[in-house]
Amino acid sequence: MSSESPIQAIRLRHPWRNVFAVVLIAGAALFILDAAGRPAYDWPAVAKYVFDRRITQAAVNTLQLTVYSMIIAIVLGVILAIMRLSPNPVVKSVAWFYLWVFRGTPVYVQLVFWGLLSIIYQSIDIGIPFMEPFYSFQTNAALNTFTLAIIGLALNEAAYMAEIVRAGLLSVDRGQEEAATALGMGWIQTMRRVIVPQAMRIIIPPTGNEVISMLKTTSLVTAVPYSFDLYTRSRDISAETFNPIPMLIVASLWYLLFTSILMVGQHFLEKRFARGVGDRRPDKKGSAPTGTGAVPLVTGTQPTVVAPTQTENPPSSPGREGTR
Amino acid sequence: MNASEATGASGHGPIPPMVLAEGVSKSFGSNEVLKGIALEVKRGEVLCLVGPSGSGKSTFLRCINHLEVVSAGRLSVDGELIGYREANGKLYELRPREAARQRRDIGMVFQRFNLFPHMTAMQNVMEAPLRVKGENKALAEQKARDLLDRVGLADREDYFPAHLSGGQQQRVAIARALAMEPKLMLFDEPTSALDPELVGEVLDVMKGLAADGMTMIVVTHEMGFAREVADSLVFMDAGVVVETGDPAEVLANPQHQRTRAFFSKVL
Numbered sequence: 027m028s029s030e031s032p033i034q035a036i037r038l039r040h041p042w043r044n045v046f047a048v049v050l051i052a053g054a055a056l057f058i059l060d061a062a063g064r065p066a067y068d069w070p071a072v073a074k075y076v077f078d079r080r081i082t083q084a085a086v087n088t089l090q091l092t093v094y095s096m097i098i099a100i101v102l103g104v105i106l107a108i109m110r111l112s113p114n115p116v117v118k119s120v121a122w123f124y125l126w127v128f129r130g131t132p133v134y135v136q137l138v139f140w141g142l143l144s145i146i147y148q149s150i151d152i153g154i155p156f157m158e159p160f161y162s163f164q165t166n167a168a169l170n171t172f173t174l175a176i177i178g179l180a181l182n183e184a185a186y187m188a189e190i191v192r193a194g195l196l197s198v199d200r201g202q203e204e205a206a207t208a209l210g211m212g213w214i215q216t217m218r219r220v221i222v223p224q225a226m227r228i229i230i231p232p233t234g235n236e237v238i239s240m241l242k243t244t245s246l247v248t249a250v251p252y253s254f255d256l257y258t259r260s261r262d263i264s265a266e267t268f269n270p271i272p273m274l275i276v277a278s279l280w281y282l283l284f285t286s287i288l289m290v291g292q293h294f295l296e297k298r299f300a301r302g303v304g305d306r307r308p309d310k311k312g313s314a315p316t317g318t319g320a321v322p323l324v325t326g327t328q329p330t331v332v333a334p335t336q337t338e339n340p341p342s343s344p345g346r347e348g349t350r
Numbered sequence: 351m352n353a354s355e356a357t358g359a360s361g362h363g364p365i366p367p368m369v370l371a372e373g374v375s376k377s378f379g380s381n382e383v384l385k386g387i388a389l390e391v392k393r394g395e396v397l398c399l400v401g402p403s404g405s406g407k408s409t410f411l412r413c414i415n416h417l418e419v420v421s422a423g424r425l426s427v428d429g430e431l432i433g434y435r436e437a438n439g440k441l442y443e444l445r446p447r448e449a450a451r452q453r454r455d456i457g458m459v460f461q462r463f464n465l466f467p468h469m470t471a472m473q474n475v476m477e478a479p480l481r482v483k484g485e486n487k488a489l490a491e492q493k494a495r496d497l498l499d500r501v502g503l504a505d506r507e508d509y510f511p512a513h514l515s516g517g518q519q520q521r522v523a524i525a526r527a528l529a530m531e532p533k534l535m536l537f538d539e540p541t542s543a544l545d546p547e548l549v550g551e552v553l554d555v556m557k558g559l560a561a562d563g564m565t566m567i568v569v570t571h572e573m574g575f576a577r578e579v580a581d582s583l584v585f586m587d588a589g590v591v592v593e594t595g596d597p598a599e600v601l602a603n604p605q606h607q608r609t610r611a612f613f614s615k616v617l
C-alpha cells in the first residue's frame with residue numbers, strides 16, 4: 027500500500043521505571059493509610075479547628091500582611107532598581123547601601139528592631155530641620171504592631187525586589203530603548219510602553235516566588251511582636267489545648283491553599299506577558315490571519331523559557347513559528 | 351553669524367540644507383571617533399555613507415538624531431541646531447523634551463530592526479503616532495494600514511515580529527519610522543543582518559522612498575544600491591570624510607588610495 031502508512035513498532039519497555047513508580051505509589055499509600063489512623067495527628071481536632079473563627083481571621087491577617095508588604099516592596103523595589111541604574115553616583119550608592127543593610131541582616135532581627143522603634147524614637151516629627159515641625163506624632167500611638175510588621179517585611183523584601191527588577195530591566199535589549207528614543211518617545215513613555223512590558227517576562231517568575239516566600243515569612247512577625255497571624259495564632263491555640271500537632275496541620279493547610287492560589291495567578295500573569303515572544307498565534311481571536319491558510323496550529327505555551335532578545339537570524343518564513 | 355543659520359524655509363535667505371555638519375567631532379573618553387566631519391545633504395537627496403568597520407559611520411548617524419552628543423562642531427537639521435539652543439553666542443543643552451521633539455522629525459532604521467517584540471506589526475507602527483503625536487486611534491490605524499501596504503505587508507498587520515522574516519521585520523521598521531512623517535530618514539546598514547535573498551525586498555522599499563523624494567542618509571555596503579539610487583557617495587575612514595562625489599564616479603574612479611583599497615575589498 028502507501029509507503030506513508032503509520033509506523034507500527036514494538037514500544038521500547040522501561041521495566042525499572044515502572045518498578046520505581048510502583049514503589050513510590052506503594053510508599054505514599056502506606057504513609058497515608060498510617061497517617062489516617064495515627065492518633066497523634068488527631069484528625070478530629072484538625073477538622074474542628076480548620077474553620078475556627080480565630081484561625082480564619084488569622085488567615086485573613088496573614089494574607090493582608092503578605093499583600094500589603096509585597097505591594098510596598100514592589101514599588102520600593104522599582105524605585106531602588108532605577109536608582110541603582112542611575113548615572114548619578116550618589117543616588118547609586120544610596121541604593122547600594124540600602125541593599126547592603128537590608129539583605130545583609132536577618133529579617134527576624136529587622137522585625138525585632140521595628141518592634142523597638144517606639145523606644146528608639148518616641149516621637150516622629152515631620153518638617154524642615156531646625157524649625158517647628160508641621161506634624162508630630164507619638165510613635166507608639168501611630169504605629170501598631172500590624173503596621174510595624176508590614177513596614178519590616180516590606181523594607182526587607184524591597185531589597186530583594188530591587189535586584190529582581192534590575193535584572194529584568196537589564197535583560198531588555200539596548201536597541202529597544204534606542205528605537206523608542208529615536209521615535210521621539212520620552213524616558214517615562216519608553217519605560218512604560220517598551221522596557222517594562224518586556225522586563226515583566228523576566229520579573230514575574232521570581233516575583234511569584236517572592237510572594238509565596240513572603241506568605242511564609244509572615245510567620246516571623248511574632249518578633250515584632252504581632253501575634254494574630256496564622257502561625258502564631260495556631261501556636262497560641264495549641265498552648266491552650268496542649269495539642270500542637272493538629273494545629274500545625276491546620277496552619278499548613280491554609281498556607282498551602284494560599285500558595286496554590288498564588289501559583290495559579292502567577293501562571294496567568296506569565297502567559298499575559300509572553301505576548302509576542304511565546305509561540306502563540308499572532309492574532310488574538312484565534313482565527314488564522316489572512317494570507318496564510320496553511321500555517322500549522324501551534325500547541326502548548328512555554329512562556330518563561332524563551333530567550334529575552336531576538337535571535338540573529340529570525341525565522342525566514344511566517345509558517346515557522348512554534349519552534350522558539 | 352553665517353548663512354546656515356537662516357530660519358526655516360521662509361523667504362529670508364537661502365533654504366537651509368536638510369543636514370549640515372561642520373567640523374563634527376565625537377570622542378568616547380580618549381578615543382576620538384569622529385574628527386571634524388563636514389557634510390551637506392540637500393532636500394530630497396539620497397546620500398550613501400560607506401567606509402570600513404569602526405570608521406564612525408554609525409556614530410555619525412546617531413549624532414544626527416542626538417542619540418550621541420557631539421563633542422565639537424555644529425550639526426543642524428533643516429536649519430535647526432541639534433542638541434543645543436544658541437542664545438547670546440552661548441550654547442545651552444536642550445531639555446530631554448526638546449531633544450525628543452527634534453527626534454520626531456528624523457526617522458531611523460537600525461541594522462537589527464529593533465521592533466518592539468511585544469507588539470504586533472500594526473501596533474509597532476501606531477505606537478509613536480499615538481503616544482508621541484497624540485493622534486487619534488482611528489487616524490493612526492488608517493495611516494498604519496496604508497504604510498504597511500506601502501511596504502508590502504498589508505496581510506501581516508497582526509503578526510508579532512518573532513513571526514516575521516528578517517526582511518519583513520525591517521520593512522515594518524521602515525513603516526514605523528515613516529509613521530512619524532519624518533523629513534529625514536537615517537538607515538544604519540539596514541540590510542546587513544539579512545539573508546542575501548531578503549536584501550532585495552528591503553532595498554526596493556528604500557528605492558520607492560527615494561523616488562518619492564525622501565531625504566535619506568544610508569550607511570550601506572550595497573554598492574549597487576549606491577550606484578543606482580544615491581545622489582552622492584561619501585567615503586569615511588578613521589573618523590574623517592576621505593572622498594565624496596557622484597556615486598558612479600567615485601566607484602569607477604576613486605581619487606584616494608584609501609578609497610581604492612576599500613573598494614577593491616568590497617566590490
Ligand SMILES: Nc1ncnc2c1ncn2[C@@H]1O[C@H](COP(=O)(O)OP(=O)(O)OP(=O)(O)O)[C@@H](O)[C@H]1O
Nearest residue numbers: 378381383401402403404405406407408409410539
Ligand atoms: N558608546 C560607545 N562607547 C565607546 N566607544 C564607542 C561607542 N560607540 C562606538 N564606539 C567606538 O567608536 C568607533 C566607531 O564605531 P561606529 O559604530 O561608529 O563604527 P561603524 O563605522 O559604524 O562600524 P561598523 O561598520 O562596524 O558598524 C569604534 O571604534 C567603536 O568602538
Ligand SMILES: [Mg+2]
Nearest residue numbers: 407408409538
Ligand atoms: Mg555601524
